[in-house]
Amino acid sequence: MSEKSSGSGAGRSGRLKVRVKTARRRSSASTRWLQRQLNDPYVAKARAEGYRSRAAYKLAEIDDKHRFLKPGDRVVDLGAAPGGWSQVAAERVRAADGRGRVVAIDILEMDPVAGVQVLHLDFLDESAPDRLREALGGPADVVMSDMAPPTTGHRQTDHLRIMGMCETALEFAREVLAPGGAFLAKVLRGGTEGEMLKDMKRDFDKVRHVKPPASRADSAELYVLATGFKGRADEGGER
Known part of the structure; x- marks a missing residue:
C-alpha cells in the first residue's frame, strides 16, 4: 500500500x-x-463516530429530509447486521431512554446495540411476525431494510434479485405495520415500476424514490420510501 x-x-x-x-x-x-x-470519507466518519458501517449515514440523511423516525416509534430493521441502521434508529426514536423500541432481525450473528433487541432469526420464518410484535409490544411504526443479495455482475440478474428481496420485505411490512406506518427499502434504479409500485401506492399514502448523499453517485442504488400505511384489507384498512 x-x-x-x-x-x-x-x-x-x-x-x-x-x-x-x-x-x-x-x-x-x-x-x-x-x-x-x-x-471514502463516510467510512472514516463512521469509524470516528462509532457507527458500524457507512450505511448509517444513508439512513440518517433520508430521515433528516423526510422525518419518518420519531421519538417513541417502534422500528424493525430487517437484515440488520452489522447494525449501522439500528444504531441510527435507536438514537432517533430514543430507544435507550425507553421511549421507542428497535428490533433488529438477521440470520447472521450481530453484536448487541444499545437500545436494540436483536433477534437471530430469518424474517421469512412463519413465527417471525408474532415474535416481532411480542418484542415490540405491538405493531411496528417503521419497517426498514438495507438488504441486498451478493451481486453477480450481470445487471439484469442483480436487478431481479434485489427487487425480489424488496418485495419480500414489503410483504413482511404489510404483516407487521400499524396504520400510518412507513416502509423503507433498498432497490436499484428503475426498479419499482409496474405491479410493485402500483401495490405500494395502493397500500401507502405516499411513495417516493430517494438517493441520499451517502449513496455513491456511481451506484444504481436507490431507496424507496413509502409513508402512511393504510392498513391490511382484512383489518378494515382503506383499499
Missing part, C-alpha cells in the same frame, strides 16, 4: 489519497473496492 505525498493527492478535507497496489492473491476488482473504502 502506498500513499501519495504530493498535494495533488489530497481531497477537500486535506486527507491524502491512499493508493492500493494489487496483491498477488487479490483481484483488480478487490483492489479497487479496497482503495475506494480507504478513501
